[in-house]
Amino acid sequence: MAGKKQFDMDTALDAAMIQFWRAGYANTSVDDLSRATGLNRSSIYSSLGDKDTLFLRCLDRYAARYGEKYDAALSCAASEPLTAVRAFFDVTLGRIADPELPDGCLVAQSAMAIPVLSPSVAAHVKEALGFQRSRLRAALKAGRLTDQDAEAFAEHVAAVNQSLAVMSRAGASPAQLLAIVGVTVDALSQALRTRDQHPRATSAEPTTR
């Protein structure tokens, strides 16, 4: 079983990511990773680095993969901000509904463990959450929200998105998760409607830039 590359790096990284995602950093041993990836214990260290390094790679992998999906979902924010935020939540709800994937969210889980994570890992987690806020802020500003509303909704939507991770772990039904985001979506809808009908506050008229 040797001589050339015996395993697929992407498959192995995905398996490791899912293991960390399901059980968390503290509850994942190198043996668990070995089992999950099918890679030998020594192969993990030689090919994927030690536990901390591997976790960092998985975290970045997770952030990149779903970051792309969140970006795509928000891409229509300028013309259809409400649709964009709905699509944003659908990324998370779809992920939770996928039986192939664990519930929760690797970033949320890691954020909860920040006090006991290494500083570099903690920094990556905070960075990932910062990116999430940024893309939401940019999308909402590109939509028809005032800067102030965009800031507030960016924080709120990012937080509600994280709350889905907690609630899904506790066994919340899809209907319950929908109720959670529904209130937020309605609030955004209301804010957009208000801005349309009373156009004079901080910035210009609503446009479709």
Add this chain to the structure above:
Amino acid sequence: MAGKKQFDMDTALDAAMIQFWRAGYANTSVDDLSRATGLNRSSIYSSLGDKDTLFLRCLDRYAARYGEKYDAALSCAASEPLTAVRAFFDVTLGRIADPELPDGCLVAQSAMAIPVLSPSVAAHVKEALGFQRSRLRAALKAGRLTDQDAEAFAEHVAAVNQSLAVMSRAGASPAQLLAIVGVTVDALSQALRTRDQHPRATSAEPTTR
């Protein structure tokens, strides 16, 4: 140092609770608990039970203590539902702002770890979250919300409350946390106003948030 009760049970339980709260179940060893409580390793087992039992006691202690505060905050829901929900969030925000206490929330952290917790602990976590939803549902129904709105807002408010745990762990500022709950409070305010002005419809007129 013996002969009679050498330690205060409540103090010890509080110390253990805070240790679990800060570091989580998986990242807390019995030695950590010994250090935190000041109790001897063998005293912990004889007086507080094994790690799992002690964690369960801490979890229930946490749920009871803050459950009371949440109940008190919601007690004025019938006459002042908006004030009640603000007070509800203030319980969490005040707890996060308290430098004596860890950030986050023991229930939220435990919920995230459900896949790797013992079944009995997992059941207690789900129960605690269920209680939270129940008290919110009851309060909102006692207020002026329709049953349907009360259900949705109960889910939403409970979830947003959990999101504060995640975001505070990631270093969110008090202002950011306020922005998160602000959107929810505004949404509730809107729902209440709508109900007052259109006692049967679901949509609303624009108002200034």
Add this chain to the structure above:
DNA sequence: CACATCTTGAACTGATTGGTTCAAGATAGG
């Protein structure tokens, strides 16, 4: 003073942790 009661620290068990090393074996290119 003496006894009974309780707590304490320390030692111990067996399992598991992250991390390393290395000989055996499988493969590919020559």
Add this chain to the structure above:
DNA sequence: CCTATCTTGAACCAATCAGTTCAAGATGTG
């Protein structure tokens, strides 16, 4: 076929884990 290259499993290390045991010592009561 032969050799260089790579992977593998297993063994090993020191540290830590949860959990137990127990003699030594401190205390309150008689």
